[in-house]
Amino acid sequence: MNTLDATLTEAAEADRAAFRAGPVDEQSRSRLAANGLDYRRVSVDGDDYPGWLQSVARGFQDGERSAEQIAASRERSGYRRLTGVYDPQAPVADAPVATIASWLSELTVPGDATVPSCAISAVTVAPTHRRRGVARAMLEGELRAAHAAGAPMAMLTVSESPLYGRYGFAPAAAAASWRIETKRATWIGPRPDGRVDFIPRERVREVMPAVHERVRRSAPGEIQVPGSHWDGFAGTNPAAEKTTEKRAVQYTDTAGEVRGAAVYAVREHDEDFTKGTVTVHYLVAETRDAYAALWRFLLELDLVAEVRAGELSVDEPLLWMIADQRAAKVTVSDHQYVRVLDVPAALESRRFGAAGRLLLDVSDPIGIAGGRYLLEADASGTGRVRALGDGESADADAEVALGIAELSAVYLGGVSPATLAAAGRLTATDEAAATRVLSWHIAPRLSIWY
Ligand SMILES: CC(C)(COP(=O)(O)OP(=O)(O)OC[C@H]1O[C@@H](n2cnc3c(N)ncnc32)[C@H](O)[C@@H]1OP(=O)(O)O)[C@@H](O)C(=O)NCCC(=O)NCCS
The missing domain is CATH 3.40.630.30 (Gcn5-related N-acetyltransferase (GNAT))
Structure with missing residues (x-):
């Protein structure tokens, strides 16, 4: 199955196919090559797929995949772009020492709308090759590849919370786990x-x-x-x-x-x-x-x-x-992580809680989306965003200085600028004005892991 959505336009499906087949990021390829590692694309139909899948399973501390499982996975993985890092010196040279998968999908944003977004998954580095910057090279490489393919956003769900903030991701939709005592709930x-x-x-x-x-x-x-x-x-x-x-x-x-x-x-x-x-x-x-x-x-x-x-x-x-709310024990944790890759395209895709003008001064540790932007939201919640030139000033209700991770955190409306300001994660000349514009009335959620 090579498509996620039978109703996708031919042009959108062509963009996705081009991304799947596209090359690896050159900057990351040469960085890994300098360390004797070969960073290359893997074909779901090719001989390298079983080895790639076994490395993913091993990376997540799971058992070996059977031939039947490999066949079933191959049949269902056509929508993904697969990449591996190979160590030619390793005794089993056809099993990659690191893996990553990605695909272009749609992320729902505030206002009954969606934005193209690059989903990332299957991030593993073999314990024999960990803490040498391999994951960083792959993540930065996929983010640059997604940006080059025109995706305004990237997204992932995570095994461990501290891994992805350094690349500009932030938890943007929390997940609630419930245990309900049924006899008591009523x-x-x-x-x-x-x-x-x-x-x-x-x-x-x-x-x-x-x-x-x-x-x-x-x-x-x-x-x-x-x-x-x-x-x-x-x-x-x-x-x-x-x-x-x-x-x-x-x-x-x-x-x-x-x-x-x-x-x-x-x-x-x-x-x-x-x-x-x-x-x-x-x-x-x-x-x-x-x-x-x-x-x-x-x-x-x-x-x-x-x-x-x-x-x-x-x-x-x-x-x-339910009559007795204490019958439900609810645990909340970080779940859907997102990362803005293109500030104007991402913000113009969503709607806003109130009219207002915000000057956003965004820093990006990887140098993909940083800059100064003027967001103007009208009374219908539609936003227009313009990148400001060097030294250019603009009238705004609030000036907000924030990192790309903080912009990503508020993007779906799951946390307000006022809360992030109180946490010392951003500064705003008028926190209430920034919060009115960027907040949304529906709590974001994600019902799957990927
Ligand atoms: C998590 C994992 C991919 C990291 O790979 P790695 O190649 O060792 O990571 P790198 O050497 O590129 O480290 C990149 C950065 O992440 C940090 N880091 C790596 N693993 C970390 C961990 N478990 N917890 C906190 N920080 C971690 C490093 O300190 C480094 O920080 P810096 O670049 O800001 O100094 C690897 O340990 C792994 O495969 N784990 C098991 C599978 C898994 O959980 N995958 C993630 C799925 S969402």
């Missing part, structure tokens, strides 16, 4: 008239992508979900394990339209059969009724004492659908 939310029905997992593979495609553009922080992820949630990847534990339901409204679905698994309690635990693998709903009906179904399952769910919004309506 449903007080709506009881919609539609119906909830069990469906086979193959049907999930059809329903979930279709519903997600209809809702993702109004949820800042969400991205186009690769097909392989849906196979993962549905358990329809032939190489996946424990798929038979999964149960799936869909919600159909009174007009007969399917409006949402959920996949979950139940784990039995060792000693008490009435105290099972439900893990919600994915829940997607395009209407309020579907959301309420699916969550009510999960919270009212018999023989279950606890429901667990992750990658939820920090502002879930669910909290207001």
Whole structure:
């Protein structure tokens, strides 16, 4: 599968294909070559793919991939640009000592809009080659390649929080993990008239992508979900394990339209059969009724004492659908990291909370997007951005001095300039004015890892 979206225009698909096939960044290639390492592209259809995939698995401390898993992964990875770093001196020279994958996708931004964004994944460096600057060379290389391909943003989810700030990334959409004591929660939310029905997992593979495609553009922080992820949630990847534990339901409204679905698994309690635990693998709903009906179904399952769910919004309506909010233990952590690569294009793609003029003085440690910019947002929330020339001044409601990571942190509206100012992360001549313009009324979220 080489495309993330069947509705993509031919031009957009051509841009993505060109990025997939494009060369590695020359600056990083020569830096690694000076250390005896070969930085090169890997073909998903070629002989080098199995070695690349094995190195990714090893990099994440996972086991060896079977031939069946390699074949399934190959079939689902056509949308990715793959790169490896090879050490010609190593005994197994065809297994890269470092890996990275990237692809052009869409990131939803405030205002029911999206911006092209380069997703980065599979970042590994072998323990034998760590702390020699290999990851830095790859990350900087992919960011320059994405910028050269015209992507205004880059994005990733992370294994460890401290890794990516140095490249200008910031956590921009947090994720909430819930553990709900079901006996205590007590449903007080709506009881919609539609119906909830069990469906086979193959049907999930059809329903979930279709519903997600209809809702993702109004949820800042969400991205186009690769097909392989849906196979993962549905358990329809032939190489996946424990798929038979999964149960799936869909919600159909009174007009007969399917409006949402959920996949979950139940784990039995060792000693008490009435105290099972439900893990919600994915829940997607395009209407309020579907959301309420699916969550009510999960919270009212018999023989279950606890429901667990992750990658939820920090502002879930669910909290207001249960009588006892203390029945829910909610843990919040950093999740979707983003990085502005092109300040005017990124800012003009989103909408703003209020009219105003901000002079943004942006520093960028990698030298991709720094500069002084004038942002003018009108009363409809539409923004225009202009790069200011050397020494050029402009009237503004606030002058904001910030790093590219801080601009990336506020980009989706997940944190305000006032909070970052209080944390000593930026300065603004008028924090309230900057906050009014850059804030947004919907908490950003991301429902997957990638
Ligand atoms: C994380 C990982 C990719 C780093 O690779 P590396 O080649 O050792 O990193 P580099 O030598 O290029 O280090 C780059 C910078 O990151 C820092 N760094 C690297 N690993 C770090 C860690 N685990 N925690 C904090 N900082 C780290 C380095 O100190 C260095 O800082 P500086 O350049 O600002 O001085 C590698 O350790 C790894 O593969 N880990 C397991 C897989 C993983 O977690 N991948 C990330 C997926 S999101």
